Amino acid sequence: MHDFDSIVIGAGPSGISAAITMARAGMKVAVLERGPYPGSKNLMGGVLFTNVLDTLIPDFIARGAPVERHVSKKTLSILSRDAETAISFRTRNWDAPPHNHSFTVHRARFDRWFAKEAEALGVELYCGVVADELLKDGDGxxxxxxxxxxxxxxxxxxxxxxxxxxxxxxxxxxLAEKEGMKEPLKGHDVAACVKEVLKLPVSVIEDRFGLDGDQGAAMEFIGEATSGVPGAGFIYTNRDTVSIGLILFLEELSAEGISPVDALDRFKAHPAVAPLIRGGELMEYGAHLLPETGFNKLPLLAKDGLLLVGDAAGLISTSPRHEGSNFAMASGMLAGEAAAEAFKAGDFTAASLSSYKRKLEESFIMKDLEHYR
Known part of the structure; x- marks a missing residue:
C-alpha cells in the first residue's frame, strides 16, 4: 500500500500543473517543496503566457491570480553604445480578454496562489522538505x-x-542526474539570469512607458545591452515596480571576464534605459541559472515510475519570447496526464509513461524547441 498515488518534487509551475492534473484524475498527490513556501526561491518578475493556465484554471483572474498587468505593448530594441533602434507593437485587441494570454507577474506571489489552487483540489503540500534520494524496489x-x-x-x-x-x-x-536521466550542466549549456526589481510610483510607470490602467509593457534588448556577451536584456512593468535584467550565456560571460553585476549596471546606465528606471528604489536583486540545452540535448524523460518536467528537463524556450513558465506548465500538465493514464492502467513502467514524450512531441513545446534550436 502506497502513501500516495504520486509524489511531485518541486512546487513551481511544472510541479503544480502536474499535481492539479493528477488530482483532477482522482489521484492522491503530494508535492514536496524545498523552500519555506512555493516561489520562495524564485526571482522571476516577468511575463507569464497563460495559454496553459487557461486550460488548467479557465477562471484564473476571477479566482484571484496575482497578475500585475496585462501586456499591451511589446518592444524590441537594438542598442549601440549610445543609441537605440526600436520596434514597438501594440493593439487595442490586447486590452480585451484574454489579453493575448500575456501578463506580468511576480513569481513568488503567483506560485503561492497556484499551489493553493492545487491544495483546494486535495493535493498535499509539504514545504521545507529536502528529497534526498529516490526509493526503489528490488527490480530498480x-x-x-x-x-x-x-x-x-x-x-x-x-x-x-x-x-x-x-x-x-x-x-x-x-536527482535526475543521479538517475542518469541527464548530464550535469556545463558552462555552454547554461545562461545566467541577473535581475533587479525597482519600485516606482504607478503614475511614473504609466507615464514613462505610455500605459493606462492595467496596461503593461514588455521590452527586450539586444546588441550592446549585454556588453558584447551573447544574450538579451529585458524590462517588464508590474503594478508599482519594474523588473529589469539580463540573460547572459555563462561560458562567454566567463571568457569575457565580466561579472553579471557589472553587465547589469552598464545596461541600466545606457541612455535608452536609464530614463525609464530613474529614481527606482531597489526592492530585490538576484541571479539564477537557466538551462540552454535546447532541442538537440533533451534528457531521458521517463523511466520506470519516474518522469522529468520543466527546467529539470531542459524544457525552456531559447526564443525571444522566453517561454519558461508556459513550457513548464505545459510539460507538467502533460506529465500529469501520462501519470493519470498509467494510474488507470495500473502500469507505471517506462513503456507506459513514455506517452509523456509522445504528448510533448505533439505539443507546441517540441515544435518551438525544434524551431529555435
Missing amino acids: RVRGVRTRMPEGQNPSEGDLTAPVVILAEGANSL
Whole structure:
C-alpha cells in the first residue's frame, strides 16, 4: 500500500500543473517543496503566457491570480553604445480578454496562489522538505522518496511511497542526474539570469512607458545591452515596480571576464534605459541559472515510475519570447496526464509513461524547441 498515488518534487509551475492534473484524475498527490513556501526561491518578475493556465484554471483572474498587468505593448530594441533602434507593437485587441494570454507577474506571489489552487483540489503540500534520494524496489523501479526536513517541522519526515514520482526540481535537478536521466550542466549549456526589481510610483510607470490602467509593457534588448556577451536584456512593468535584467550565456560571460553585476549596471546606465528606471528604489536583486540545452540535448524523460518536467528537463524556450513558465506548465500538465493514464492502467513502467514524450512531441513545446534550436 502506497502513501500516495504520486509524489511531485518541486512546487513551481511544472510541479503544480502536474499535481492539479493528477488530482483532477482522482489521484492522491503530494508535492514536496524545498523552500519555506512555493516561489520562495524564485526571482522571476516577468511575463507569464497563460495559454496553459487557461486550460488548467479557465477562471484564473476571477479566482484571484496575482497578475500585475496585462501586456499591451511589446518592444524590441537594438542598442549601440549610445543609441537605440526600436520596434514597438501594440493593439487595442490586447486590452480585451484574454489579453493575448500575456501578463506580468511576480513569481513568488503567483506560485503561492497556484499551489493553493492545487491544495483546494486535495493535493498535499509539504514545504521545507529536502528529497534526498529516490526509493526503489528490488527490480530498480522507483517506489517513492526519502525525505529530510528541519527538525520538528514535519511529522511526515522519512520515507514516502508512491508508484510514480515527478521530478520538477528546476535547472539543478540532482536527482535526475543521479538517475542518469541527464548530464550535469556545463558552462555552454547554461545562461545566467541577473535581475533587479525597482519600485516606482504607478503614475511614473504609466507615464514613462505610455500605459493606462492595467496596461503593461514588455521590452527586450539586444546588441550592446549585454556588453558584447551573447544574450538579451529585458524590462517588464508590474503594478508599482519594474523588473529589469539580463540573460547572459555563462561560458562567454566567463571568457569575457565580466561579472553579471557589472553587465547589469552598464545596461541600466545606457541612455535608452536609464530614463525609464530613474529614481527606482531597489526592492530585490538576484541571479539564477537557466538551462540552454535546447532541442538537440533533451534528457531521458521517463523511466520506470519516474518522469522529468520543466527546467529539470531542459524544457525552456531559447526564443525571444522566453517561454519558461508556459513550457513548464505545459510539460507538467502533460506529465500529469501520462501519470493519470498509467494510474488507470495500473502500469507505471517506462513503456507506459513514455506517452509523456509522445504528448510533448505533439505539443507546441517540441515544435518551438525544434524551431529555435
